[in-house]
Amino acid sequence: MNTILGRLKSGTRAWGRHGAILALASMLALSACQSTDTYFIVPETAGGEQTVDALTRNDPNAAMGAREHPRILETYGGQYRDPQVERLVARIAGALTAVSENPQQTYRITILNSPSINAFALPGGYLYVTRGLLALANDASEIAAVLSHEMAHVTANHGIERQRREEAEAISSEVIAEVLPDSQEVKQIAARGKMRLAAFSRQQELEADAIGIRMLAEAGYDPSAAARFLRSMAAFAKYESASSKDESLDFLSSHPNTPRRVQLADEQAALYANVGSKEVGREYFLNGINGLLYGSNADEGYIRDRNFYHPKLQIAFTVPAGFSMTDKANAVVATGPSDVAIRFDGVKAKGRRNLEDYIQSGWVTGLVPGSVETTSVNGMPAATARAIAGDWSFDVTVIRDGGEIYRLLTAAPRGSGQLQDIAFSVRSSFHKMTAQELSSLKPLRIRVVTVQPGDTVASLSEKMMGTSRKLALFRVLNALGPGATLSAGQEVKIVSQ
16 A cells, blocks of 8 residues: 555554653554565676576575565555666666775665665665665765665674574574573573674674775775764764654664764775775756655655645644654654654554544554543544553544545653643544645655856755755755855755755
8 A cells, every 4th residue: 555554554663752751652553564575786707698587596594585675665665766867876786896895796776765864785685775865865976875885784694693693593592491480590591692783783884885995996986075074964863863764674773873983984985095086976866866756755844844744645633833743654643742642643444433433443552441432624524532541641543534544643641631632633633635735735846956146055955845844854965064054066965855
């Protein structure tokens, strides 16, 4: 399913720092589905008559990557299809394959249709990069740094080694648990095992950094791009943290990013200071991502400041002033003052007609007996209820529209006097989109613009759409520090329709 209903996943994972969001997340559990394909980089030395399938037919590592590939697509929204962007990534990857640790290795590269900042590799040469990461980069050498790092994981067999160590630790823990059941010592041994795995993973990342930076230099790219892009990712993570965004799918959560790691990347780059050319590739990279989809797509719905629009479902709602909305992996979540949070998602009605019975069917924790009431919301059948769990109070609203049931949950600390007013405001704003709303709504994209005389960081950032923090996002997307200025003729990225 390509609607928000189809991409909802388990609601039990952590949602960020706000307790209200954690409380909301503990109430639900849903599922997802999607599939698509990828494209290939075959080494020139393999010969034109060779194919990826022929080269990898007997490769057990490739079989392992193939098994995991559908799950990756499902988790990250499928493949992003754009020939212009695919050609750009293929051009950069092609330059790296000839200088890799194993020039015979084939690569299957997928651009994931996700706004998160991530890149990773699976055994057998399966490489993944999100369109969100492409949007953050500012030149080809930065994407080359990301791809060379992931190629290094493949050629060094890091995925296989990590799996072996995890299996060994799991077997060890099982044996110890049988010998010493229900003891504190078992927990301590398990904790030490996790620490060993974490240290091993960090060492793999540093090793992949070193190999990747060497590949950058030998392929003719700027080797300092690795440290430069690590800084950009850290800046983006800081920008996102202001909205308490769930970072569980982001690059920095799985690739440790510390000042020491950036320092080591700088030191590695210095080793290749005198090695040939140092292509940055800014112009052709910006041309390649001009028009790149940014943020959510039509299948997921659009956030515009305090408004959420879903053109496929033809529904919309607004959160109160002071709230910041974020499109999570399985819902839309808004956080506001005084630890109040709002969550929106949906499920298939599956023939359910009585909304009172649905609210009482067990998916709401701490439902207050007798609080369920039927009502209507802008002509649609609805029901409301109250719930209390721990230190939190909830307002629950369900709205039926055709074969869908939409759910609006508002959480606030117990005793808060704002819960009912905020929940009523959001509920009252929920409506079917008008023809005018549908016709005027377009996806956001990366637009490359040329700085004109008189343009400033402040004036260009005002052209940004889809965020209430325009200046901050403009600076992050263009890697501009607090005191940076612009020059006439310079090309920069903005987010616009």
